[in-house]
Amino acid sequence: MTSPDSTPSTPADRIRNAVARRVPGRSLEGPFYTDREFFDFDIAAVFARQWIAVAVDAELPEPGDRTSVEIGPYSVLLVRDDEEKLRAFHNVCRHRGARLVEGDDGSAGNLVCGYHKWTYGLDGRLLHAPSQPAGFDRACFGLAPVHLRSVGGLVFVCLAEQPPAGFDEAASRIEPYLLPHDLSRAKVAARSELVEEGNWKLVMENNRECYHCDEHPELLRTFFPTYGYSEADIPLRLRPAHQRYLRADAELRATFERLGLPYTLVEELDDRSTAFRIQRDALDLAGESFTPDGTAACRRLLGDLPTARLGHLALHLQPNSWFHVLADHAIAFSVLPLAADRTLLRTTWLVHPEAQEGVDYDPDTLQRVWRATNEQDARLVALAQRGVSGPAYRPGPYAPTEYQVEAFCSWYIARLREELNR
Known part of the structure; x- marks a missing residue:
């Protein structure tokens, strides 16, 4: 059993000691989820160092389009320039630091600071x-x-002066899965922003397992509720669903082979800086989309895909994103930290x-399943946040199906x- 440090120390010492005490296969100690100093260190070590998913190309379809994204204390301005290239800047005027853009600022020409018109x-x-003096450069x-x-229509930024190595190699392996869906030419049908009352890591951990999926009717x-299970560990109650999955999976593999779509699992979640998991996988019922009967939610298929029955392409990247890309539509999820106990x-x-x-x-049909699922997950994350914030919390063991959380x-x-160690 572990306990918080009992002797006074600097924030760096507290974090270093907590990192050293971390037991593989168990959840993190409470301060990782609750303390401001740990949250600030997360921003410095993760969100200010790594590649972060922030948007999709389709949010800025035309030259002049711009939007801003908050990443902890940073604000990043995304624009599409006159040559149709996406660019990112710190959303800070170089005069006296005013914000240039707040949220979605539509489309216009130049970027004009609302304070002093730089x-x-x-x-x-x-x-x-x-009104600058002569010689002002x-x-x-x-x-x-x-x-x-931009990777297959998904937009990532890195705040570090020198981005971590490995992103280009990971992107080259991910992009062939995405290109048949032509997401860079897609359009935004809807977007939601949900503030969850929990630490960003709890939001990500919750997404990485289906141990709780009974909460998502x-x-x-x-x-398929067997996500994360090995063949040997599937409980008796889930065997019928697993048999349906095996039949759907065999049919889909034949379709993928015929269409030349990459589908095999690539799972490199903890041994590289740009860590990811990608796989085409089967859906139940009609097998086309996230709808009550599994049929497509949109009649027009993405790209030039010839059939709606392609299951879903599931992509997950550390530290803050996951995606479901189907034949008829795609869904992008981005997790952005607001405070130690609040996440967007x-x-x-x-x-x-x-x-x-x-x-x-x-x-409504397009959004129904994942709006409901997001709200259900937000309730679960809030329960977890309240629990890890209490004095009785101790790190508990992960089940085998929670290997992606580990x-x-x-x-x-x-x-x-x-x-x-820097």
Whole structure:
């Protein structure tokens, strides 16, 4: 049994000691989920160092489109420039630090600071600064850039001066799975922002296991409840579902082979900086989409896919994102920390660029399953946050089906060790 440090120490010492005490196969100690100093260190070690999923290409379809994303204390400005290239900058005016853009700021020409009218081009160059003295060099005061990569229509940024190695290699392995869905040309059908009353790690841990999936009746219409189980560990009550899964999986593999779609599992969740898991997997019932009967939620299929019965492409990346990409639509989930006990979950639904609302898809049908699932998960995360915040909490053991939770915690602890050793 572990307990918080009983002697006074610096925040760095407390974090170092807690990292050293971490027992593989058990949940993290309470302060990892509750203490401000641990939260601040998470920002420094994880969110300010790693590649973070923040958006999708379809949120900025036209030159001049811009939006901002909050990552802890950082604000990142995303824009599409006149050459249709996506760019990212720190959302801070170089004059006296005012924010340039708040939230979704639509589309316009140059970026104009609302405070003193300093004006920037979409490439970040300072174009106009009123009333400056002779000799003022605008070239020295462009917006500070942020590293940005688009991978198959998914947008990632890295706040570090030097991004961690390995992202390009991971992207080259992920992108072939995504390209047939043509997400870079898709359009946003809906988006939700849900503030969960829990630490960002609890949100991610909750997503990485189906041990609790009985709490998701809408999702379990089509999502097989055997996710995470090994063949030998599947309980008797889930055997019928597993037999349905085996039949659907065999049929899908034949379809993937015929269409030339990559589908095999790649799972590298804790032994690399850009850690990920990707796989095409079967859905239950009609096997087409996340709907009550499993049929497609949108008549227009993504890309030029010839059939709706393709199950779902599941992609997960450490530290803050997961995606479900189907034949008829795609869903992107991004987890962004707000405070030690509050987290923003952004969910974005994408459809074919020519799909018409009310004709090809009904927005409620499209969103119903995952809106319900997100709300159910938010309730569970809040319960967990209240529990880990109490004096009786001690780290508990993971079940075999929670191996991806262990992988996440192992990856996270490794990032903290890296930061402590800098």
